[in-house]
Amino acid sequence: MGKVDYKALKAGGFMRQVQKDCFSMRLRTVGGKIGAEQLNKIYEIARDYGQGYVHLTARQGIEIPFIKLEDIETVKAELAKAGLEPGACGPRVRTVTACQGSAICPSGWIDTTALAKELDAKYFAKELSHKFKLAVTGCSNNCLKAEENDFGIKGGVQPVWNESRCSFCGLCEAVCPVKAIKVAKEDGNLFFDQEQCIYCGKCVKSCPVSAWHGKSGFLVYFGGTFGNKIAVAKQILPLISSKEKLFSIIDATMGFFAKYAKPGERFRVTLERVGWELLEQELREIEE
Secondary structure (H helix, E strand, O other), rough: OOOOOOOHHHHHHHHEOOOEEEEEEEOOOOOOOOOOOHHHHHHHHHHOOOOOOOOOOOOOEEEEEEEHHHHHHHHHHHHHHHOEEEEOOEEEEEEEEEEEEOOOOOOOOOHHHHHHHHHHHHHHEEOOOOEOOEEOOOOOOOOOOOHHHOOEEEEEEEEOOOOHHOOOOOOOHHHOOOOOEEOOOOOOEEEEEEOOOOOOOOHHHHHHOOOOEEEEEEEEEOOOOEEEEEOEEEEEOEEEEHHHHHHHHHHHHHHOOOOOOOOOHHHHHHHHHOOHHHHHHHHHHHOO
């Protein structure tokens, strides 16, 4: 066997283990969704080419340890039979994570699974200065922790109050986590502080008479890291109303990273070095 290109193997989802010529193979998953028949194939590969178990990663991934160097091509062929393939490691866009979103969860505002598939199809394994993580969470419950990612997406809604339908029961005030709503039952008045609103939509979900309504959209977060250095991503844009605009912002963000990052530099480090104002300026140009 010739010289082994470990860098190429890692880029293709095969990570070296401490055991000689053994690799932990990371699978390409999208939004944590795996078909039942695919699980059967993963079971077979773990049994026949690994040591009979899998490892579930922190980012909804599946790894099969103890894949031997000599079996890598065979394992790839077996994966392909079930529509599976190895994932990606190193300085590139990683697995897109997602909660179950509005298709399953009553709290969800956006179809996270469908969006994760679109993100994966467009950006997965894109070469960048450093790893780049994308996550999609359906609502402010934030199950996928959007702020921990280089680019996080959270479902939200711009609430609108219909006075003619309101019974002034006060439930919206009770559920609002930031106290942006005040109800005066005796006077039949309601005060809504739009500037305080975090677009969680709890008022809309809870209203028994549908006095609150609104159009769902996307909140985006930039520059989160939870590795060796911890930094919470920042929200620097208001609620985004369309998917087309969302993808324009993602394109601009990755273009910004590719343009300004030094080799081996994480997105957050680039932002801190060149200034958040520069990113905001380039994002504003999308709207012009």
